Amino acid sequence: MSVRVGVxxxxxxxxxxxxxxxxxxxxxxxxAENEGSSAQLAATQVGDYHDPQTVLEFASTVDVVTFDHEHVPESILRQLVARGHAVHPGPDALQFAQDKIRMRQRLGELGVAMPEWAAVTSEDELAEFLEAHGGEAVLKTARGGYDGKGVRVIRDAAEAADWLRILDEDANGGALLVEELVDFRRELAQLVARRPSGQVALWPVVETVQRGGVCSEVFAPAPGASERLAQVAASIATLIAEELGVTGVLAVELFETTDDRLLVNELAMRPHNSGHWSLDGSLTSQFEQHLRAVLDLPLGATDVRAPWSVMVNVLGGPDSGSLTDTYxxxxxxxxxxxxxxxxxxxxxxxxVGHVTAVSDDLDDAVFRARSVAALLGSDL
Amino acid sequence: MSVRVGVxxxxxxxxxxxxxxxxxxxxxxxxAENEGSSAQLAATQVGDYHDPQTVLEFASTVDVVTFDHEHVPESILRQLVARGHAVHPGPDALQFAQDKIRMRQRLGELGVAMPEWAAVTSEDELAEFLEAHGGEAVLKTARGGYDGKGVRVIRDAAEAADWLRILDEDANGGALLVEELVDFRRELAQLVARRPSGQVALWPVVETVQRGGVCSEVFAPAPGASERLAQVAASIATLIAEELGVTGVLAVELFETTDDRLLVNELAMRPHNSGHWSLDGSLTSQFEQHLRAVLDLPLGATDVRAPWSVMVNVLGGPDSGSLTDTYxxxxxxxxxxxxxxxxxxxxxxxxVGHVTAVSDDLDDAVFRARSVAALLGSDL
Incomplete structure (x- = not known):
């Protein structure tokens, strides 16, 4: 019988x-959350992942549980583990992807370079941080953010009033994460896959371009990256994967600062937009590697298939009709x-999609990938 | 709504x-023919493709009908077309893949080089062919053969008695196909995809190695193939695709004779074992190209991803357990x-599977692909 992977x-x-x-x-x-999901073809159950019974029922139909996102409540994950289900990544690792304040604390313990940060629970604390950091900062909700949601740049503590009020109403002792506005040259991402038994495999560090907080383009490998930069990115990701006990794919989003430091921005413990290029540009895609890793199978080679891969997201598009209109x-x-x-x-x-061009020439790949995304009606 | 392709x-x-x-x-x-098929994940109906109602019902749920095999009766295909269903390849083309005698007749009209052949209905006719061709020949059933089934080498007309008796009992006027035993250096395959509106795309000609009538290995491109040989193979396949009105992928199996001719052996009007390498070795796989073609979408580029791709089939394996035991x-x-x-x-x-290695070096790819097939327990 086939091994059954549950997502x-x-x-x-x-x-x-x-x-x-x-x-x-x-x-x-x-x-799946609902009928007609992106993964409809493989959907064997539709239900709410916040409901312990739904998740337990699903887990009983598979050999290993893994994830499309990091939002399954930690308490449910711990119930799965307690009942003997294989869960990868497990809650001990996932908690750091689920809560950005815990992530910052843990990375601090590991000595990983990060933006300066603080956990704040009041406008006074926030004002103090702003004052110490040139009057502007990035404010983040500790939980639930993605694609720019739950992130805002603030210049006045009063701008945080709404989020602070919600935290207050939650009465769960939560805090907001405030971080210095980093003076960065560009954003990078380092993906690594790790098996429960310890093997790790890394793809080359890539450059990611965000527009409005959403990933727009990825260049793989990061153009002009020195060997030293690549080594530092790889060692940061390996350290985090090992020390946090991550299984499956881990994406480490990094700032390359104008003074040549690499600071960890965010973590994602799943395949990640910055790795979509690997479907066409690497011998082993992040999706294949994630499945190998969560099953503790030997990892595949991550050699690139071409010197350059450029991925461009297809965002939005025309309101009416599907991609096939312009396909x-x-x-x-x-x-x-x-x-x-x-x-x-x-x-x-x-x-709603992405396109990838591979080439011996970076400019050629950029041109071709952008052309297709534009023809597909992407809101670039 | 997504376009629905029915297979x-x-x-x-x-x-x-x-x-x-x-x-x-x-x-x-x-x-699918039954539950638990290879394509189970996408199976929306289980039934007998010999039953017109089953096939008509299925066709009504999709936008285009295509095939995993060539065995759907021509009469049913013609009913689908008459009712306005898009069928690719259509029965006008498929008849030549379904009946090897019709195929030989049609290729003869097109002036395509082939082994010498005859349609025979009696031991006397067969004996005459044998006598004229050095006392040995290849005998084939006109319909229903694949992977060496329905094919045998004979040296005496009496060896055909069983097959002739079945034809006799069928009383359908059928005949057997007899062909000269070609003195060939190796076997090649040329794959081409063609859209209903006419665009064609070709992959490089490949070398196929058969063991016991079953494809065992494929080298892409065919090692040592001259530019002229590649051009001749491409022009033969293009001619056949165009003249027979093939839509989707067409595989043309060829003999490269010891006196440097290319003779057409068999045709398949669907993705083909000789094209599996393209999943990993070409920018566009034969499966993607087939789907594009049957939907009349622009075809993808067939550039190779590496100088050499070597595909090795995984045949049989241990009687008990699945591939995962040795995986x-x-x-x-x-x-x-x-x-x-x-x-x-x-x-x-x-x-039960196949493996593909890509490399700058042919020997390296051969070694690596064979190693994995052997470790997977293939009956090589």
Whole structure:
């Protein structure tokens, strides 16, 4: 009988695990939030991942549980583990992806370089941090943020009133995370996969371009990255994966500062937008590697298939109709570019697909990938 | 709404269309012969493709009908077309893949080089052919053969008695196909994809190695193939695709004779074992290209991803247990080799998967691919 991998969450990350599961001969089962999810093809159950019974029921139908997102409540994850289910990444690791303040604390203990930060619970504490950091800072909710949600730049403590009030009402002792506004040259991401038994594999560090807090483009490897920079990024990601006990794919988002330091921005413990290029640009994609890792199978080689891979997200697109309206024109224009669509209805700014161009020449790959994304109607 | 592609047949070819459909954002639906087929994940109906009602019902749930195999009766295909269903390849083309005598007749009209052949209905006619061709020949049933089934080498007309008796009992006016035993250096295959609107795309001609009538290994491109040989193979396949009106992928199996001619052996109008390397070795796999072609979408680029790709089939394997028993050892031994399994129970000689190695060096790719196939327990 095939090994059954269960994925909680029916988004595009679960969807993109399907081809890898088909190739590897695994059975993939998805607990989706609703009918018609991106991962519909593999959805064996529809339900609310906040409900312990739903998640326990799903877990009993698979050999290992993994995730499309990091939002399953920690208490439910701990119940799964207590009942003997294999959960990768497990709650001991996931807590640091779920709570940015815990993440900052833990990375601090490990001596990892980060933006200066503080946990604040009042406008006074926030004002103090602002004063000490040039009058501006990045404010983040500790939990639940993604794609720029739960993140804002503030210049006055009063701007945090609404979030502080919610924390207050929650009465859960929560705090907001405030961080210095880093003077960075660009953003990078280092992906690593780690098996429960310890093997790790890394892809080259990549450059990520964000627009409005959402990943827009990825260049792999990061153009002009020195060997030293690549080594530092790899060692930071390896340290975090090992010390936090991450299993599966870990994405470490980094700032490359104008004074040549690498600071850890965010962590994601799952396949990540910054690794989508690997579907076409690496011998082993992040999705295949994630499945291998969570099953504790030997990891695949992460060699690049071409000197350069450029991934461009397809965001939003025309309000009416699906990608297929403009599909033919895009495919005809760039027959070498690989198109990935997520089966999602377009909304302004929503990630509905991505395209990847590989090439011996970076500019050529950038041009071709951007052309297709534009023809597909991306809100670039 | 997504475009819905319907595949009749739930074998590994349908299975390997699933990842391509996921990437392209298509909905794939499979009419499988039984529960637990290779393409189970996309099976929306289980039934007998010999039954017109079953096939018509399935066709009504999809936008285009295509195939995992060539065995759907021509009469049913013609009913689908008459009712306005898009069927690719259509019956006008498929008849030549379904009946080897019709294929030989049609290729003869096109002036395509082939082995000498005859349609025979009696031992006397067969004896005459044998006498004219050095006392030995290849005998084939006109319909229903694959993977060496329905093919035998004979040296005496009496060896055909059983097959002739069946034809006799069928009373359908059928005949057997007899062909000269070609003195060939090696076997090649040329794959081409063609859209209904006419665009064609070709992969490089490949060398195929058969063992016991079953494809065992494929080297892409065919080692040492001259530019002229590649051009001749491409022009033969293009001519056949165009003149026979093939839509989707067409595989043309060729003999490279010891006196440097290319003779057409067999045709297959679907993705083909000789094209599995393209999943890892070409920018566009034969499965993605087939889906693009049957939907009349612009075809993808067929550039190779590496100078050499070597595919080795995994045949049979241990009687008990699945591939996963030996999986870890194989993956650990060759992290650069891509493994594809078909979700089929192993039986001696049965194709249960394949592996592909890509490399700048042919010998290196051969070594690595064979190593993994052996570790997976292939009956090589």
């Amino acid at each position: 909680i969450g029916g988004g595009q990350l679960a969807r993109m695990m399907i081809p890898a599961a088909v190739n590897l001969g695994l059975e993939i089962r998805v607990l 033919g024109a895009a495919l005809a224009d760039q027959p070498t570019v690989k198109v990935h669509t997520y089966g999602k209805a377009p909304r302004p700014g929503r990630k | 009749i047949g739930g074998g590994q070819l349908a299975r390997m269309m699933i990842p391509a459909a996921v990437n392209l954002g298509l909905e794939i639906r499979v009419l 870890g050892a194989a993956l650990a031994d060759q992290p650069t080799v891509k493994v594809h399994t078909y979700g089929k129970a192993p039986r001696p000689g049965r194709k």
